[in-house]
Amino acid sequence: MKNIMIISDHSPFDGMHIRDALDMTLIFAAIDQNVSWLFQGSAVMALKPKQSPQQLGIKDFFKSIKTLEIYDVENIYVCETALKQFKLDPDQLSIDVTVISQEQQRQLLDQQDQVVTL
Template sequence: MTKKVLVICDASPFDKQIIRDSLDMALIFAAIDQEVSWLFRGPSVLALKEGQKPNQLGIKDFLKQLKTLEIYDVDSIFVCEDALNDFSISKEQLAIDTDALNINQQQALLSEQDHVVKL
């Protein structure tokens, strides 16, 4: 039976590889045929900004993998509207297609899930 799983990340993009671990988690759930969504909140939205070069910091470039999420049926990628505003980022500056959600929409998304995972 397919379950709805939401992966939430609110860590800085280069903080202890938490976004990389969140990516792995999303792919694991997708591999076992779960309906996976991913919500980026807080500083994690910075990971989605076009032009990032984590390999210059000695960190494996996970951004390339973010662009392949559709292949794994992880089609629902959400970003916090307030976080985009806090960091002065527009949706057009993001490397992947996302839906921006306000706080009420995020709460509605959370209530629709069978499981919520936050690393």
């Protein structure tokens, strides 16, 4: 089993970056890899509940993020700096996350066999 880290750092409304990261995370989980997902920068906005992407003509895939638990994806990390930047509280996000500092992110990345940034 490999340790694979998916990193999202784009806004959820900037193309399909978050959707692609979600799909990749679920694929790796389905083939029994130890997959983690790190949200940095404006990507943290994908975890804000009660969004209405349909108003922008985007399919609502945000609900699918909640399915990570079903696939045993338990390692969901959020950049502490990004949360502060966007004034988000981890308790108010749509899923349970682990908030990590810049230093913790570097340590976590060192433990990975593969890192994919989307």
